[in-house]
Amino acid sequence: MPFNNGKYDNASSVTLDHSGSSFTPTGIAMHYTVTDTLQGAINALNARDLSYTFLIDRDGSVIQTRDPDRHAAHAGRSHWKPSGGLTNTSSLNRHSVAISFVSRGFFRELDNGFAYDTDAHGNIQGEQYPASEAQRAPSTYDPGWRPIWHKYTQEQLDAAHRLVGSLVQEFPSIQDIYGHDDISISGKSDTGPLFPMQDFRDEFDLNGGLGFRTTIQSPDGVAELRRGPSSRHSSKGQLHNGDTVHIRAFSYTYKASSALSVDRPRRRYLTGWASVDVDGSNRHAGFIYASLFTDTPFVSALKQKL
């Protein structure tokens, strides 16, 4: 067995300041660290009392910080396929094993064959990277945003493949896998479009459920399927009254105009914009505003706050 008393055979151990309590993992949340190095990630986590269960370095080496059934502080405000109540402060921290890749995430500029991050004055921060490590691609949930992403190494993807396969074998309660960008839409960008999430879902049968099933009920009979989570985004098609959708997740905003209760600034707040699948495929098709869904206790509770 790849796990021995909670310790993954292929990992070395690091202890972080944040220690978790026991829980039953039902999913795997994938992240990147937004650092150049593993040590930089560890320092950043400890500085904010945050944690991942596993980190995967650029060379594919795996670091374990706790048993997979002790929770990590990684997701913040987040939710996935809500089936009932959903509050502004919902979090998947006590539902998910957290795996994070050492990666800068995305680069602010690309110049002379090197990708790099800059500060507000245009000065290079941290490492410079060759163009071979960078790739421009549209964001899944905001196709108009096409940053230059830091590519995962093949060693990282191979290590993640082995680790996810081992976790699923060890913890049959794990039924789903998602990126931080899936569970905190518009709040987080990791793992981004370069991580082959659908391959992992398909190979390890981690498609979970389909999310909350509802139908379209629009005053004028039509609902626009938006490319991004606001009416400013263009429509990619129309749905009609009675059409079935599954709610994957609602997007977040940092603005004080959020639908749900606002407590402190600089936190993300739920909006009424839902990422939906329209054909039972479990894949993001676009966004629909919650006021265009048929009334159910769950939807009407949300509508009252819109």
Ligand SMILES: [Zn+2]
């Ligand atoms: Zn993250």
